[in-house]
Amino acid sequence: MTDAPTLPVTQTQVRLIGRPSQGRVTAGLFQVGPGPVEAPGDGQVLIRVLFLSLDPAMRGWIADATNYRTPVPLGAVMTGFTVGRVVVSRHPGYGVGDVVYGSQGWQEWALSDGSDIHHKVDPAWGPPSLALGVLGHTGLTAYLGLLDVGQPRAGETVVVSTAAGAVGSIVGQIARLKGCRTVGIAGSDEKVRQCLEEFGFDAAVNYRAGGDLGAALDAACPRGVDVYFDNVAGPVADAVLERINVGARIVQNGTIALGPGAPPAPRINRTILVKRARLEGFLVLDHFHRFPEALAELSAWVRDGLIRHREDVAEGLAAAPAALVRLLAGENTGKQVVRVAP
Amino acid sequence: MTDAPTLPVTQTQVRLIGRPSQGRVTAGLFQVGPGPVEAPGDGQVLIRVLFLSLDPAMRGWIADATNYRTPVPLGAVMTGFTVGRVVVSRHPGYGVGDVVYGSQGWQEWALSDGSDIHHKVDPAWGPPSLALGVLGHTGLTAYLGLLDVGQPRAGETVVVSTAAGAVGSIVGQIARLKGCRTVGIAGSDEKVRQCLEEFGFDAAVNYRAGGDLGAALDAACPRGVDVYFDNVAGPVADAVLERINVGARIVQNGTIALGPGAPPAPRINRTILVKRARLEGFLVLDHFHRFPEALAELSAWVRDGLIRHREDVAEGLAAAPAALVRLLAGENTGKQVVRVAP
Numbered sequence: 002m003t004d005a006p007t008l009p010v011t012q013t014q015v016r017l018i019g020r021p022s023q024g025r026v027t028a029g030l031f032q033v034g035p036g037p038v039e040a041p042g043d044g045q046v047l048i049r050v051l052f053l054s055l056d057p058a059m060r061g062w063i064a065d066a067t068n069y070r071t072p073v074p075l076g077a078v079m080t081g082f083t084v085g086r087v088v089v090s091r092h093p094g095y096g097v098g099d100v101v102y103g104s105q106g107w108q109e110w111a112l113s114d115g116s117d118i119h120h121k122v123d124p125a126w127g128p129p130s131l132a133l134g135v136l137g138h139t140g141l142t143a144y145l146g147l148l149d150v151g152q153p154r155a156g157e158t159v160v161v162s163t164a165a166g167a168v169g170s171i172v173g174q175i176a177r178l179k180g181c182r183t184v185g186i187a188g189s190d191e192k193v194r195q196c197l198e199e200f201g202f203d204a205a206v207n208y209r210a211g212g213d214l215g216a217a218l219d220a221a222c223p224r225g226v227d228v229y230f231d232n233v234a235g236p237v238a239d240a241v242l243e244r245i246n247v248g249a250r251i252v253q254n255g256t257i258a259l260g261p262g263a264p265p266a267p268r269i270n271r272t273i274l275v276k277r278a279r280l281e282g283f284l285v286l287d288h289f290h291r292f293p294e295a296l297a298e299l300s301a302w303v304r305d306g307l308i309r310h311r312e313d314v315a316e317g318l319a320a321a322p323a324a325l326v327r328l329l330a331g332e333n334t335g336k337q338v339v340r341v342a343p
Numbered sequence: 344m345t346d347a348p349t350l351p352v353t354q355t356q357v358r359l360i361g362r363p364s365q366g367r368v369t370a371g372l373f374q375v376g377p378g379p380v381e382a383p384g385d386g387q388v389l390i391r392v393l394f395l396s397l398d399p400a401m402r403g404w405i406a407d408a409t410n411y412r413t414p415v416p417l418g419a420v421m422t423g424f425t426v427g428r429v430v431v432s433r434h435p436g437y438g439v440g441d442v443v444y445g446s447q448g449w450q451e452w453a454l455s456d457g458s459d460i461h462h463k464v465d466p467a468w469g470p471p472s473l474a475l476g477v478l479g480h481t482g483l484t485a486y487l488g489l490l491d492v493g494q495p496r497a498g499e500t501v502v503v504s505t506a507a508g509a510v511g512s513i514v515g516q517i518a519r520l521k522g523c524r525t526v527g528i529a530g531s532d533e534k535v536r537q538c539l540e541e542f543g544f545d546a547a548v549n550y551r552a553g554g555d556l557g558a559a560l561d562a563a564c565p566r567g568v569d570v571y572f573d574n575v576a577g578p579v580a581d582a583v584l585e586r587i588n589v590g591a592r593i594v595q596n597g598t599i600a601l602g603p604g605a606p607p608a609p610r611i612n613r614t615i616l617v618k619r620a621r622l623e624g625f626l627v628l629d630h631f632h633r634f635p636e637a638l639a640e641l642s643a644w645v646r647d648g649l650i651r652h653r654e655d656v657a658e659g660l661a662a663a664p665a666a667l668v669r670l671l672a673g674e675n676t677g678k679q680v681v682r683v684a685p
Binding site for chain 2: 253263
C-alpha cells in the first residue's frame with residue numbers, strides 16, 4: 002500500500018467559447034482558465050495529462066457543420082487526444098503509473114471511468130508523446146488508412162497529399178516499406194525537400210510552385226496512380242484523379258482544401274465509373290479492433306529506424322490555442338503536440 | 344457424322360458510320376447493309392446470332408470520349424452482346440447446337456475463335472434471350488454490383504435509380520430477397536407503379552414529379568440510405584447522397600444523367616469522409632470469375648418465380664438502330680433485345 006499522493010486543488014483547463022466564422026479558427030475561440038481537480042469515485046481514475054495532440058480535424062470538431070460527431074459544446078473543455086499517467090486509481094483495469102492514451106481533452110488533470118481511455122501505452126515504445134504521433138492516431142491513421150483502405154500492392158504508385166505532414170510522411174514511408182513507388186504532394190519547396198531527403202519519397206511535387214501540377218504529376222507518376230491517400234480534396238485531388246489507373250483506390254482522410262463556400266467543380270462520377278475506382282472515407286476511430294496489430298508493426302518499424310518522424314512541441318497547455326491556429330495554417334513541422342506536464 | 348448445313352453467302356450487318364454529336368445518338372449513325380458469311384477456319388466456329396442486346400452503355404462505346412475501351416471504329420460492325428447458336432464448329436470447345444453468350448455484334452452470322460464467347464448457355468435456363476437479360480450481363484450487373492460492391496445486409500435500406508429499368512428492377516428484387524428495405528427512383532408515375540406492383544419495391548419515387556425529391560426520399564427512407572445502386576449520377580444522386588448513413592456504399596454503375604457539358608456541382612468529398620462512405624465504379628466485365636456462381640443463384644430465382652423481369656423485343660437486325668435510340672430515350676419497358684434470327 003502506497004501513500005496517497007498530494008494533489009492540487011485547481012488546474013488549468015481550456016474551454017471552447019466560440020465557433021469559427023467562415024471556417025476561420027482563431028485563438029480567441031478558446032479561453033484558458035482555472036478548473037477543479039476532483040478525487041476519483043469508485044470505478045474511476047485520476048489522470049495527469051502529459052501531452053495533448055493537436056489535429057487538423059479539430060476545425061471540424063468545433064464547427065456547427067455536419068461532422069463525425071456532435072460539435073464540442075460552447076463552454077466545455079475542448080476535446081482532444083492525450084497521453085497521461087494514472088495518478089490515483091479506483092478502477093480495476095488501471096494501476097497507478099499506467100500510461101494511457103485517451104480523449105482526456107485540453108486540461109491538466111482528468112477523471113475517467115475508462116470509457117474515454119483507448120488503450121494503455123507500452124513503455125517499451127519510447128517517450129510517451131510518441132503515443133500521440135507515430136504510435137498514436139496519427140501513425141494509426143496512416144497505417145490503417147493506407148493498408149486497410151488503400152490496399153497498395155508492391156510495384157504500385159502511391160500518391161499522398163500534405164506529404165510532409167504528420168500523417169502524410171508516415172503514409173509515404175509505409176508505402177515504401179511495402180514496395181510501392183511513393184509520390185508526395187506538398188505546399189513548399191522546403192516540404193518537398195523534406196519528403197525526398199527525410200521521408201524517402203521517390204518523387205515529390207510542390208503544388209504551389211505555380212507551374213503545371215498535372216505535368217509535374219505525369220513526370221512523377223509515369224505508370225499512373227494506383228492509390229491516392231488524400232488529405233485535402235479540391236483542385237490538387239482533381240489533378241491526381243485525372244491520372245488514376247483502372248482499379249485505383251482513393252482514401253479520403255481529410256478535406257482541408259474544402260472550406261465553407263468551396264466553389265462547385267466537375268462531377269467525378271464518370272471517372273470513378275470508367276476507372277472502376279473506389280473513393281472511401283476513412284476515420285481511424287472506426288478501426289479500434291485493428292489497433293493492437295497495427296501498433297505492434299508500427300512500433301517495430303520505429304524501433305528499427307525504418308520510419309522517421311518529427312515532433313513539433315508547444316510548451317504548456319496555455320499555448321494550445323495558438324499552436325492549433327499555427328497547425329491549421331500549415332506552419333508546424335511534424336506531429337504537433339503540447340507538453341502539458343512539465 | 345452429319346451433313347454440312349447449307350449456309351447463305353451474304354448476311355445483314357450494321358456498321359457504325361458516325362459519332363454522336365453532343366452525346367446525341369441517332370439511327371443515322373448506323374448503316375444497315377450486306378456482308379459476307381465466311382466459312383470457319385481451323386479453331387473457329389460459325390455462329391448464327393439469335394438475339395442482340397441493346398444497352399445504355401453503347402452511348403459510350405460509340406463516342407470519342409474516354410471510356411472503358413477503345414471506341415468502336417467508324418466503318419466497323421457495331422459491338423454488342425449476343426446469344427447465338429453454333430452452326431459449324433472447327434473448335435474443340437464448342438459443338439454444333441451449343442448456344443453461346445458472347446460479343447458477336449450487330450450481325451446475323453459471326454465467326455469466332457472463342458475469344459469473344461463468354462460462356463455457354465444452359466438450355467435448362469429457358470428461352471435463349473434470357474441469357475442477354477436477367478441471366479446475362481443485365482442480371483449479372485444487378486447481382487454482382489449489388490451483392491459484391493454494395494454488400495447489403497438484411498434490414499438495411501437499398502435505393503436504386505432507373506428502378507423500373509432492366510438492371511434496376513432486378514437490383515430491387517435481389518435486395519428484397521436479401522431482406523432489405525428497397526426504394527426505387529424512376530422517371531414517371533407509370534414506372535413508379537411498375538416498381539411497386541411488378542417488382543415489389545417497398546417504396547418508389549418519381550423524380551420528375553416536380554415536387555421536393557428530398558422530402559420524398561425522406562419519406563421513403565425513414566432510416567436513411569445504406570446502399571445506393573446508382574445508374575444516373577447528377578442531381579438525383581445528390582439528393583440520395585444527402586441521406587446516406589455512416590458506412591454507406593454507393594455502386595456507380597452508370598452516369599446517364601451526365602452528358603457532355605454537365606454543369607459543375609458541389610464537391611462530394613466531405614460527405615464521403617464524414618459518412619465514411621464508399622463510392623465505387625462497377626463494370627460487370629471485370630467480374631467474369633464470379634459469373635458461374637451468380638448465374639446459378641439467379642437462374643434458380645428466375646425458375647422459382649422469385650424474380651420478375653420484362654423483355655422488350657425489336658424484330659429484325661435492321662430495327663436495332665431505332666431501338667437503341669428508343670432505349671436511350673427511356674421509352675422501352677424491360678430489357679431491350681433485338682430478335683436477329685426469325
